[in-house]
Amino acid sequence: MSCDISFEGKVAVVTGSAQGIGKAIASAYAKHGARIVISDVQCDKGKAVANELGAGAFFHACDVSKPDQALSLVNAAVEQFGRLDVLVNNAARNPAKPEERVTVDEYPEDIFANVIDVDVNGTFYCSKTAARQMIKQGSGSIINIASIAGVVALRLQIAHVTAKAAIIRMTEAMALELGPRGIRVNAISPGSTVTEHTREIFYGEDARFKEFRERLLSFVPQGRPGEAGEIAQAALFLSSDLAAYINGHNLVVDGGWSCGHIRDF
Amino acid sequence: MGKALRLEDKVAIVTGSGAGIGKVIAQVFAKEGAKVVGASRRAVNGQPVIDAIVADGGEGIFIQCDVSVESDVRNMIAKTIETYGRIDVLVNNAGVNFMKNFEDVEPEDWDRVVNVDLRGTYLCSRYATLEMLKMGSGSVVNISTVHVHACLPTAGPYDAAKWGIVGLTKSLAVEFASRNIRFNVVSPGTIATQILDDVIAAAPSADDVLNWLNSNIPMERPGTCEEVANACVFLASDDASYITGANLYVDGGMTSLLLSKQRFELGALEGKER
Numbered sequence: 001m002s003c004d005i006s007f008e009g010k011v012a013v014v015t016g017s018a019q020g021i022g023k024a025i026a027s028a029y030a031k032h033g034a035r036i037v038i039s040d041v042q043c044d045k046g047k048a049v050a051n052e053l054g055a056g057a058f059f060h061a062c063d064v065s066k067p068d069q070a071l072s073l074v075n076a077a078v079e080q081f082g083r084l085d086v087l088v089n090n091a092a093r094n095p096a097k098p099e100e101r102v103t104v105d106e107y108p109e110d111i112f113a114n115v116i117d118v119d120v121n122g123t124f125y126c127s128k129t130a131a132r133q134m135i136k137q138g139s140g141s142i143i144n145i146a147s148i149a150g151v152v153a154l155r156l157q158i159a160h161v162t163a164k165a166a167i168i169r170m171t172e173a174m175a176l177e178l179g180p181r182g183i184r185v186n187a188i189s190p191g192s193t194v195t196e197h198t199r200e201i202f203y204g205e206d207a208r209f210k211e212f213r214e215r216l217l218s219f220v221p222q223g224r225p226g227e228a229g230e231i232a233q234a235a236l237f238l239s240s241d242l243a244a245y246i247n248g249h250n251l252v253v254d255g256g257w258s259c260g261h262i263r264d265f
Numbered sequence: 266m267g268k269a270l271r272l273e274d275k276v277a278i279v280t281g282s283g284a285g286i287g288k289v290i291a292q293v294f295a296k297e298g299a300k301v302v303g304a305s306r307r308a309v310n311g312q313p314v315i316d317a318i319v320a321d322g323g324e325g326i327f328i329q330c331d332v333s334v335e336s337d338v339r340n341m342i343a344k345t346i347e348t349y350g351r352i353d354v355l356v357n358n359a360g361v362n363f364m365k366n367f368e369d370v371e372p373e374d375w376d377r378v379v380n381v382d383l384r385g386t387y388l389c390s391r392y393a394t395l396e397m398l399k400m401g402s403g404s405v406v407n408i409s410t411v412h413v414h415a416c417l418p419t420a421g422p423y424d425a426a427k428w429g430i431v432g433l434t435k436s437l438a439v440e441f442a443s444r445n446i447r448f449n450v451v452s453p454g455t456i457a458t459q460i461l462d463d464v465i466a467a468a469p470s471a472d473d474v475l476n477w478l479n480s481n482i483p484m485e486r487p488g489t490c491e492e493v494a495n496a497c498v499f500l501a502s503d504d505a506s507y508i509t510g511a512n513l514y515v516d517g518g519m520t521s522l523l524l525s526k527q528r529f530e531l532g533a534l535e536g537k538e539r
Contacts, residue, residue, distance in 0.1 A: 172521035179483030179518045191507075221442030222509060230507040237504065242495040245454075245488035248521030252511045256442045259435035259510030 005240040007034035011081040012239075013073060014038065015064050015126060016091030018045035020195035021145065024228030025088055025235045030057055032236060037077045039064075040091070064091045064122030065114075074129040083137060086239045087130040089123040090145040092163075094197065098208065101156040115159035120166045127174060127185075134183045141239040142178075142185040144171050145231075146250060148258045151189055164189070168250050175248030184247045186238045191254025192216060192225040222255030270298030271502040276349040278302040278341070280332050280389060281359030283310025285458040286408065289490035290356055290497050291315070295323035297498055299354065302345045304330040306359075332359045332385030342392040351400055354501040355393040357386040357430075358408045362423040375422045382426035386433060394437075394446060403446040404501045407434050408493075409512065411454045414520040431512055438510030447509040449500045454516025455487045480525040483518030 007029055017026040018040035030036050030053040038053070039062040040046040050059040058080060062073040077084050093115045100111055123144055134140025149157060150164030171187040178185055194203050202213045203225060217223055234253050237243055252258055277294050281287035283305030291303045295318040303318075305311035308329045315327040326348055330341040345352055360382045365374065386407055397403030412424045413431050431450055438448040455461065455478055468474040479485045496515045499505055514520050 172518075175518040175521045176483045180485050184484075184518075221439045222507065223443050226507040233504040233506075234508070237499045242499060243492075244495075245484065245492035245515050245517050246496065246513070247484055247516070247518035249514045249516075251508070251513060253508050254510075255507050256438045256510040260439035 005032055005236050005242060007032045007085075007236075007240075010034045010085040011077055011083050012036050012086035012088065013077050013084060013126075013130070014088040014090055015062065015073070015122070016040055017088075018042040018049055020197060021190065021193060021228045021231050022088070022090040023049050024232040025090060026057070027053065028229070028232035028236055029086065030054070034086070035081045037073070037080070039073050062091075063118075064089075064126055065117040067125045070122070070125035071129045073126065074133060078133055084130055084133045084140065085137075086141050086143070087126060088143045088145065088235060088239075089126055089167075091118060091122055092145070093118040098201070103156065104158045107158050112159040112162075115163050116166075119160075119163035120170070123167055123170060127170075131174070131178055131183060134178070135181050138182045140183045142174065142183065143235050143238055144168075144185070144187045146171070146187045146189045148189045148191050148252060148254045151250070151252060151258050171250060172248045179247050184238075184243070186243070186246060186248065187250040188231060188234050188238065189250055189252045189254065189258075190226060190231050191220060191252075191257040193231060194225045194227055198225065219261045220255045220257045221259075221261065224255065226253060226255060271498055271504065272354070273298035274300070275353035275501070276300045276302065276345065276351050277354035277356065277501065278304060278345060278352060278389070278393065279356045279358060280304045280330065280385070282314055282327075283307060285460065286453065286456060286490045286493050287356075287358040288314050290358060290494045291325070292318060293491060293494035293498060294354075294356075294501075295321070295325055297502075299324075300349055301325035302341070302349075303327045304332070304341050304359070306331045331381075332357075332389055333380035335388055338385075338388040338392055341389075342396060346396060352393050352396045353400075353403060355389060355403070355405045356408070356497055356501070357389050357405065359385055360408065360423075360426075362420060364419040366419055367421050370422060378422040379426045379429075382423065383429045383433070386430050390433070390437065390448075394441065397446050398444060401445055404505075405434075405437070405446065405448045406497045406500050407431075407448070407450050408497075409450045409452045411452055411514060411516050411520050413450075413452055413512070414514070434512070435510045442509055447500075447505070449505070449508060449510065450512040451493060451496045451500065452512055452514045452516070452520075453488060453493045454514070454519040455482060456493060457487045457489055461487060477525075481519060481522060482516070483522060486517065488515055488517055 012029040012034045014026040016022040035056040038050040038059045046059045050057045060076045146167045147164040174185040277299040279291045282291040282303035330337040409427045
């Protein structure tokens with residue numbers, strides 16, 4: 001059963017939507033009638049997604065860690081479509097390249113700074129500029145893609161954990177400030193999710209760390225990774241009128257991972 | 266786009282469906298295509314809710330049930346199976362509360378609240394789960410409260426029971442995930458119900474109470490029962506297929522807030538370094 005929420009007449013911007021969860025979210029909005037701006041640093045892939053989604057979608061290149069590019073992204077949406085109803089801050093730096101899986105005493109400063117730049121600063125820059133438009137309209141919804149790594153700490157991903165925790169608290173702070181002005185701000189924390197990236201490392205046929213797949217999934221009560229479409233359903237719900245009184249919430253979509261595990265002792 | 270019903274053909278039990286949030290959950294579930302089993306302690310409240318649903322073209326039955334009484338719960342489950350043959354969704358909404366200084370909370374007060382709110386959730390979950398296991402699927406939504414984020418004085422037994430519901434939910438989410446039964450919590454904030462009206466009516470100034478309440482809510486208004494019901498629909502439906510053990514706050518941002526909005530000017534301090 002698919003969600004029947006309509007986004008006819010609405011405009012959504014999804015950052016980092018050339019692939020993975022971002023692409024799934026953008027596709028879901030398009031399918032439910034929204035006009036959509038695809039944005040990513042990967043231009044070829046991003047344009048292909050926009051083409052796939054048809055006339056109501058276009059691609060706008062954006063490195064969210066650059067304030068001027070975040071501004072230009074929101075401006076492009078408003079110029080093209082006249083308004084902005086939904087911003088999904090999904091763009092994030094690849095959380096754990098194998099060579100980066102080291103403990104804090106080894107973790108490279110430049111990579112830490114870069115993760116914070118894209119994940120945290122990028123969310124702030126895009127939200128700030130989107131909020132200005134939404135305040136003018138008196139309505140809007142911002143969804144920040146966090147992670148269960150922001151809810152519970154994971155080893156060997158110090159920058160990712162720090163960034164995602166910051167995004168959850170930033171979500172609450174924005175909810176406080178923007179709630180009185182008709183704008184709701186919520187987060188989604190996915191658990192392990194099947195994407196191009198995780199297929200490469202865990203879930204694909206010739207994944208590099210295939211041997212860890214079973215061990216990883218032994219921590220997940222539902223025993224499987226989430227589908228990107230399941231994260232998209234949560235985004236549709238939170239940005240729809242069905243969630244009209246949900247503000248400042250972090251919706252965990254993790255198959256039960258963060259509430260306990262079923263490993264045999 | 267035609268409207269697809271999100272709970273089409275699902276059989277859903279809603280406890281405490283005679284009034285307030287539970288009544289609206291039953292109504293919204295029926296509109297979403299569910300066959301609603303409305304359960305409440307007093308038939309005089311519960312029966313008309315179901316009658317109205319049926320008159321409106323929906324489907325449902327009423328079963329008198331005190332969720333703290335095991336035989337009542339077993340009867341409710343048996344009648345549901347007898348009528349519809351299955352249980353897809355259980356919403357544990359029935360609850361009681363009172364406000365009393367803890368020095369005055371007698372053991373019977375404690376038992377009443379904990380028996381309905383927590384034991385009732387256990388009993389209904391247990392007997393519904395036995396049926397869901399036979400079908401190999403199910404979704405349970407437990408109604409808690411924003412008190413599981415931060416408490417209010419004079420509600421000790423209620424808060425203890427509602428925190429217990431969250432613990433039970435997470436534990437069962439883990440235990441039943443591999444058997445395809447999901448358990449989640451909806452935690453409402455201040456919601457416009459008869460209870461809220463009574464609180465406002467009992468105060469010397471309705472405006473003062475509402476202003477105070479709203480000053481603690483970023484969205485500056487109480488929520489509606491429909492808004493809570495919509496969250497229940499989402500979690501009960503297959504749209505939430507990867508969500509289990511979650512606690513969804515429907516509170517207008519209340520739990521993001523530490524202090525209510527400032528009531529004083531800080532102009533004198535503006536721009537001064539400290």
